[in-house]
Amino acid sequence: MFFPISGADISPIYLAVVGFLIGILGGFFGVGGSFIAGPALRLAGLDWNFAVGTDLAHIVGKSVVAAKRHRALGNVDLRLGLIMAVGTIGGAEVGAQAIQMLKRAGNVNFVVSIVSIVVYLSISTFMLWESRKTLLSAKGRSQGNVTKAAKSKKDHSAFGPVTRAIQRLKIWPMISLPVSGIRAISLWMILLVAFVGGLFSGFLGGGAGYIRMPSMVYVLGIPTHLAVGTDLFEIIISASYGTFSHAIKGNVDILIALVMHTGAAIGAQIGAISTQYFAGPRIRLAFVPLPLIGAAIVIYTMISGHKL
Amino acid sequence: MKKETAKTVRAFAIELVIYAVLVVTYFFLVLHLLGQWLYQLEVQHRYVYAVLAILLIIGQAVLLESVTTFLIRLIRGRSE
Numbered sequence: 151m152f153f154p155i156s157g158a159d160i161s162p163i164y165l166a167v168v169g170f171l172i173g174i175l176g177g178f179f180g181v182g183g184s185f186i187a188g189p190a191l192r193l194a195g196l197d198w199n200f201a202v203g204t205d206l207a208h209i210v211g212k213s214v215v216a217a218k219r220h221r222a223l224g225n226v227d228l229r230l231g232l233i234m235a236v237g238t239i240g241g242a243e244v245g246a247q248a249i250q251m252l253k254r255a256g257n258v259n260f261v262v263s264i265v266s267i268v269v270y271l272s273i274s275t276f277m278l279w280e281s282r283k284t285l286l287s288a289k290g291r292s293q294g295n296v297t298k299a300a301k302s303k304k305d306h307s308a309f310g311p312v313t314r315a316i317q318r319l320k321i322w323p324m325i326s327l328p329v330s331g332i333r334a335i336s337l338w339m340i341l342l343v344a345f346v347g348g349l350f351s352g353f354l355g356g357g358a359g360y361i362r363m364p365s366m367v368y369v370l371g372i373p374t375h376l377a378v379g380t381d382l383f384e385i386i387i388s389a390s391y392g393t394f395s396h397a398i399k400g401n402v403d404i405l406i407a408l409v410m411h412t413g414a415a416i417g418a419q420i421g422a423i424s425t426q427y428f429a430g431p432r433i434r435l436a437f438v439p440l441p442l443i444g445a446a447i448v449i450y451t452m453i454s455g456h457k458l
Numbered sequence: 459m460k461k462e463t464a465k466t467v468r469a470f471a472i473e474l475v476i477y478a479v480l481v482v483t484y485f486f487l488v489l490h491l492l493g494q495w496l497y498q499l500e501v502q503h504r505y506v507y508a509v510l511a512i513l514l515i516i517g518q519a520v521l522l523e524s525v526t527t528f529l530i531r532l533i534r535g536r537s538e
Contacts, residue, residue, distance in 0.1 A: 153493075154493055154497040162485055207511055207512070208515070211516065212519070214519035214523070219523070390512050393512055393515075394511075394512060397507060397508030397512075398508045402508070404496060404511040405492070405496060407515055408515065409485065411519065411522070412481045412484065412485075415519065415523060416522075
């Protein structure tokens with residue numbers, strides 16, 4: 151099928167299948183999946199600028215479907231999502247400016263590659279350690295009925311004491327998040343988490359859900375199911391902003407995004423429904439390979455000198 | 459339990475086939491007709507195109523979510 155906006159000739163079945171796979175990941179983990187979608191579009195012959203912009207547009211659609219499904223399951227904290235969207239957009243702008251500065255200095259590819267590898271590996275290592283420790287301690291506490299734990303959405307974390315210390319920080323204004331079960335937390339902490347996520351989104355590209363979702367769990371103390379659903383809701387707003395920004399620069403082929411999304415719509419529903427059957431620490435443990443895939447892609451591009 | 463799983467898989471397979479037929483029809487009817495018009499818009503009115511792009515993807519998301527939810531209800535309802 152010929153797509154006149156980008157001038158690319160890509161099989162719609164390929165696009166729908168890629169969308170379907172990324173939809174499952176997005177619905178289950180609350181991530182945009184840009185670390186897979188970007189290279190997949192590039193492999194299909196799309197220019198890198200179109201791959202980034204078009205992927206963002208497809209993320210908007212996929213997140214609408216997954217967030218709607220998560221909302222029906224009671225997994226979306228709207229107040230938290232709206233506050234986070236403000237911080238994310240601010241962070242994304244600063245991240246984009248940092249990229250421009252590095253471009254002028256002439257070492258953007260090297261710096262971005264090294265930073266992303268360090269970040270991806272750190273997230274995976276930390277989540278592997280934490281989720282395994284939590285699962286092992288949960289086994290000690292009870293016989294670990296997973297379905298019951300998943301139903302209650304109560305989350306245990308080996309990082310819990312640090313999270314509670316963060317929640318005790320009294321930096322005015324304090325707000326409550328009843329949906330997430332948090333009595334009081336500093337607004338600045340939420341904005342900081344969102345800002346850092348946005349910063350990485352602007353700096354490394356994509357939605358940076360691989361940073362924001364774990365940060366919501368470990369720093370803010372949001373239960374994993376709610377972190378996944380709320381992150382998806384937040385991504386709708388921030389990815390829409392990113393899509394608009396890329397579209398006016400001529401980087402979005404909306405026809406490709408629409409075709410990809412036909413697969414993602416059904417994948418995202420499957421992913422979202424699947425979260426019901428897993429407890430929080432198991433979702434976090436399953437999340438571990440995702441940043442590793444991102445790191446592997448970056449290492450490959452550094453070694454081969456190709457941009458996938 | 460196994461019977462239930464088989465029922466779910468069968469319902470999902472039927473849903474996927476119906477969904478695939480709908481999507482292929484959608485490709486040819488909507489995207490084919492919209493293609494040239496969107497291309498012209500992207501070249502001549504970038505800001506209008508940017509807003510429309512977001513509206514289109516959100517609109518499609520809401521529509522497809524409704525279609526898949528309807529299909530799930532229809533097929534599961536009948537198989538029970």
